[in-house]
Amino acid sequence: MKFKKLMIIILAALFCISMCGCDSLERIFGSSDPYYDNYGYDNYGYNDPYADNKYYSVAPQLASHYIDVGQGDCEFVEFPDGKTMLIDAGPADSADKVISYIERLGYSSIDYVVATHPHTDHIGGMKKVIEHFRIGTVYMPDAESNTSTYSSLLKAIDKKGKKIKKAKAGTKIYSGSTSQLKVQTLAPVMDSYDSLNNYSVVIKITYGKVRLLYMGDAERESEEQMIKKNYDLSADIIKVGHHGSSTSSSQSFVKKVNAQFAIISVGENNDYHHPHNQVVNRWIKSGAEIIRTDECGDIVVTTDGDEFGIDTEKGG
Numbered sequence: 001m002k003f004k005k006l007m008i009i010i011l012a013a014l015f016c017i018s019m020c021g022c023d024s025l026e027r028i029f030g031s032s033d034p035y036y037d038n039y040g041y042d043n044y045g046y047n048d049p050y051a052d053n054k055y056y057s058v059a060p061q062l063a064s065h066y067i068d069v070g071q072g073d074c075e076f077v078e079f080p081d082g083k084t085m086l087i088d089a090g091p092a093d094s095a096d097k098v099i100s101y102i103e104r105l106g107y108s109s110i111d112y113v114v115a116t117h118p119h120t121d122h123i124g125g126m127k128k129v130i131e132h133f134r135i136g137t138v139y140m141p142d143a144e145s146n147t148s149t150y151s152s153l154l155k156a157i158d159k160k161g162k163k164i165k166k167a168k169a170g171t172k173i174y175s176g177s178t179s180q181l182k183v184q185t186l187a188p189v190m191d192s193y194d195s196l197n198n199y200s201v202v203i204k205i206t207y208g209k210v211r212l213l214y215m216g217d218a219e220r221e222s223e224e225q226m227i228k229k230n231y232d233l234s235a236d237i238i239k240v241g242h243h244g245s246s247t248s249s250s251q252s253f254v255k256k257v258n259a260q261f262a263i264i265s266v267g268e269n270n271d272y273h274h275p276h277n278q279v280v281n282r283w284i285k286s287g288a289e290i291i292r293t294d295e296c297g298d299i300v301v302t303t304d305g306d307e308f309g310i311d312t313e314k315g316g
């Protein structure tokens with residue numbers, strides 16, 4: 001019977017979800033095609049994972065790419081109106097990868113560039129990226145660093161004739177917000193912090209029913225301030241703060257976010273032992289599935305605002 005067969009497939013899918021890991025993700029949400037050829041829209045979907053190329057959505061799509069840059073952070077967002085946003089650009093040695101990744105998607109310009117905070121694993125690759133692409137507006141928190149990476153990035157931005165806009169909670173980065181699409185800056189809430197990580201620009205994107213949260217390296221102090229501000233932190237997909245370090249993802253914060261998927265951008269066998277076990281377990285206990293760049297490679301979330309699909313580079 002057809003119905004019975006469908007139930008078995010659904011049960012099998014649920015089992016795979018509970019097993020975690022990229023292999024199962026690829027099967028459930030992803031296509032078997034190379035993600036970069038055809039990461040989009042027609043052959044995978046949250047709602048109809050087993051339809052062979054039968055899923056066509058007419059709604060405009062939003063795609064969020066979590067680019068595997070080793071130990072660092074880099075996310076690239078394609079908005080439904082064609083505008084793009086880069087959040088961090090990984091360490092210096094990942095610049096070429098980030099450039100070719102964005103070019104492969106068909107872009108020669110980036111509308112919004114956000115440096116969450118001036119640590120080299122986030123801004124190291126940004127100088128080359130800024131030199132390479134046509135750039136719209138550059139956003140940074142009001143934090144400085146005395147590293148040569150930071151000063152050479154400032155020089156590159158200046159050479160492009162761009163001024164840096166300061167970003168903090170409430171700053172409007174993306175100008176095309178509608179009732180369907182909202183891009184909010186939730187942190188930094190305060191003007192000064194002891195830890196550079198807490199200057200991290202935290203961004204929440206809401207597209208229809210689907211909510212994505214990008215934490216940079218924000219730590220406990222910043223999390224507490226966002227909770228105190230009563231911000232709506234709930235998200236379907238979170239880019240976990242500070243590579244899954246125990247400095248971040250406090251119990252109360254994890255509970256507020258209540259994510260379905262927790263993406264950790266992290267290098268294989270990194271010196272910091274990121275992600276920390278207790279943090280991974282905290283997200284899992286809260287009901288989230290962990291997806292790690294060191295295990296899955298590049299991760300792509302696409303959504304029409306109603307449902308979302310996740311595709312990963314490795315596995316399957």
Ligand SMILES: [Zn+2]
Nearest residue numbers: 072119121217
């Ligand atoms: Zn970092």
Ligand SMILES: [Zn+2]
Nearest residue numbers: 117119197217
């Ligand atoms: Zn940092």
